[in-house]
Amino acid sequence: MPQYALYTDEELVCFISADDDAAFTELYNRYAGALYLHACKRLADRDSAKDLIHNVFASLWSSRHTIELEGxxxxxxxxxxxxxxxxxxxxxxxxxxxxxxxDELDTRPEQPTPDQMTIANDLEQLIKAEAERxxxxxxxxxxxxxxQQLSHQEIAEAFELSPATVxxxxxxxxxxxxxxxxxxLAIFILLGLY
Structure with missing residues (x-):
């Protein structure tokens, strides 16, 4: 079994392009921590930083057959x-x-027009349908x-999860x-409905 830690990054990328997942794991282990710290400097949300790191490496793996690194x-x-x-x-x-x-819609004192009510109801139905998926x-x-307007803590307790997971x-x-x-939303804004 190869000692992947001894290979250069460029050699690992060659192995990865040949579907070597152990080489991919080595490259991930080399850079994921540093990339995570770099992302955390830009983002306040650590979970989002983790997601972005995952996206970077998922993209690398999915393009492994066509990737050409310059540098x-x-x-x-x-x-x-x-x-x-x-x-x-x-x-x-x-x-x-x-x-x-x-939020602005929630605080508007004027009554919506019938067209706006119809569109809002249609949008609410679309959101409910998409939420069901x-x-x-x-x-x-x-x-x-x-x-139900429950807080993250209340939902976490109901599902026995952490509030961060919720x-x-x-x-x-x-x-x-x-x-x-x-x-x-863009269409509604252009039509002046929001």
Missing amino acids: KCSAYLYTALRYQVINFEVRSKRLSLWQEMV LPKKMREIFLMSRQ KTQINNALKVLRLKFNHF
Whole structure:
């Protein structure tokens, strides 16, 4: 069995391109910790930093047959992480804007028009339908949070989970729903319905 610790990064990438998962594990072990610390400097959420590191290495593995590194492997990994962080920040800003718009709707004193009510009801039905497609545990946690207005701690106690796990499940559900409804939200904004 090869001693992967003795190989250079570039040699490991060659092994990885030949589907050598042990070489992939060695490369992961070399860089995951440092990449995680680097991501934590940019992001306040450690769980999201872990997710981004996972995405970097999942992308490396999925493109292993076509990847052509120009320069050092570490530079490739840090660049991939930088793009993951940027994309995460953009998505987070969009979510914040979306949440602000939703919150603003909740505080508007004027009565909505019948068209706005119809669209809001349709949107609510679409969200419910998409929420039903979430994995069972994620769906239950999400609905307890949104419909029953339970705190992360209360949900964690009900499922015997940690509050951090509950938060992650809710964030993951919101990510899925956000991806489904970004286009609808843009249309509503353009039509002046939100």
